[in-house]
Amino acid sequence: MKLVVRVKLLPTPVQAAALEATLTACNEAANWASTVAFEKSAWKNLALRPHTYQDVKARWGLGAQAAQHVIKKACDAYTTLRANLRAGRYGRPGSKRHTRASDKPIAFRPGAAQPYDDRMLSWQHETRTVSIWTTTGRMKNVPFIGQAGQLEVLARCRKGESDLIRQGGKWFLIATCEIDETDLNTHPVAFLGVDLGIVNIATTSDGTTHSGRRVNRKRANDRNLRTKLQEKGTKSAKRRAKKYAGREARRNKDINHKISKQVVVEAQRTGRGIALETLTGIRERARLRKPQRTTLHSWPFAQLGAFIAYKAKRAGVPVVYVDAAYTSQECSQCHHIERGNRPSQARFACRSCGFVDHADHNASHNIAHRGWMTWVRGAQSTAPALTLTA
Numbered sequence: 001m002k003l004v005v006r007v008k009l010l011p012t013p014v015q016a017a018a019l020e021a022t023l024t025a026c027n028e029a030a031n032w033a034s035t036v037a038f039e040k041s042a043w044k045n046l047a048l049r050p051h052t053y054q055d056v057k058a059r060w061g062l063g064a065q066a067a068q069h070v071i072k073k074a075c076d077a078y079t080t081l082r083a084n085l086r087a088g089r090y091g092r093p094g095s096k097r098h099t100r101a102s103d104k105p106i107a108f109r110p111g112a113a114q115p116y117d118d119r120m121l122s123w124q125h126e127t128r129t130v131s132i133w134t135t136t137g138r139m140k141n142v143p144f145i146g147q148a149g150q151l152e153v154l155a156r157c158r159k160g161e162s163d164l165i166r167q168g169g170k171w172f173l174i175a176t177c178e179i180d181e182t183d184l185n186t187h188p189v190a191f192l193g194v195d196l197g198i199v200n201i202a203t204t205s206d207g208t209t210h211s212g213r214r215v216n217r218k219r220a221n222d223r224n225l226r227t228k229l230q231e232k233g234t235k236s237a238k239r240r241a242k243k244y245a246g247r248e249a250r251r252n253k254d255i256n257h258k259i260s261k262q263v264v265v266e267a268q269r270t271g272r273g274i275a276l277e278t279l280t281g282i283r284e285r286a287r288l289r290k291p292q293r294t295t296l297h298s299w300p301f302a303q304l305g306a307f308i309a310y311k312a313k314r315a316g317v318p319v320v321y322v323d324a325a326y327t328s329q330e331c332s333q334c335h336h337i338e339r340g341n342r343p344s345q346a347r348f349a350c351r352s353c354g355f356v357d358h359a360d361h362n363a364s365h366n367i368a369h370r371g372w373m374t375w376v377r378g379a380q381s382t383a384p385a386l387t388l389t390a
Contacts, residue, residue, distance in 0.1 A: 019164065202304070273318035274317055
């Protein structure tokens with residue numbers, strides 16, 4: 001399976017200036033190539049290259065490999081755009097959003113990522129430095145840092161291209177690694193159900209609860225601060241608001257990583273699979289008061305589900321996805337479904353058999369039961385192939 005490892009570069013001011021000039025030149029060339037592709041309807045790499053290759057090299061001083069990557073980047077962007085248009089992600093043909101997306105060339109930001117292959121970038125893992133091509137020549141001994149586990153994976157499993165990117169004034173290399181998978185456990189003894197929510201981010205059928213109260217309070221404070229900064233409207237206020245938004249995203253990602261790791265480790269230790277709710281439409285299904293809607297719409301549920309899926313695949317733990325309809329209203333003991341079984345957010349009390357439990361815990365048992373029945377019927381859905389940042 002593919003895993004993406006991100007390491008931080010520590011260039012000197014002179015090296016950073018060279019990297020910035022390189023990234024700017026590559027993206028300016030990609031913008032020009034994108035315009036040519038749009039005008040000539042040359043969406044494929046081989047079709048676009050005769051119109052752009054020599055000019056990209058001459059006008060922006062790019063090497064042969066860099067020029068090819070610039071052209072390929074423009075073609076890949078159009079491939080993605082056309083796929084999204086066909087899938088209806090920009091609305092119906094003729095709508096304003098569809099027209100805005102399809103009636104002009106794709107544009108790249110000056111700091112957009114630029115791919116590097118092994119002829120443009122070499123890694124020295126012993127000294128933790130890289131040698132990287134720039135428009136001013138080959139730049140050697142640029143140090144990089146990262147977590148020990150990620151660096152080990154990078155040295156052992158890196159394959160394919162790496163992307164150079166600048167984020168928040170810092171430089172990063174994003175490398176693709178090919179990780180060996182553990183053989184899938186085809187005979188799980190049972191399934192661990194995972195119920196996702198707002199008050200409790202995740203509740204398992206074992207009774208483990210990952211509370212979201214402190215997290216939600218912190219997120220509410222961050223949102224209030226960003227709102228005040230946005231209302232102020234000055235450049236420094238907008239800069240601070242963007243900084244706080246990035247901080248919240250990193251915190252959410254870290255929490256999702258920790259939760260997903262605990263869930264997968266427990267399932268692997270006990271020889272079970274993992275049953276997850278189908279996340280599609282989770283925001284439309286939920287009926288919430290207005291203050292809770294922002295919390296729901298801003299929490300990365302799909303990210304948590306994806307983290308569980310790729311960690312499970314790496315550990316050989318089967319994953320099934322079940323319909324989430326009525327899991328919060330169904331009794332996990334007698335399977336009686338009634339809206340009145342849920343008298344409050346936290347309490348479940350079955351009106352048929354009298355069973356009482358925490359609502360999220362009861363729902364996780366229903367998810368586990370549905371996961372087992374799905375597996376028995378042979379409709380199992382193993383974790384999909386994912387490319388995620390470690």
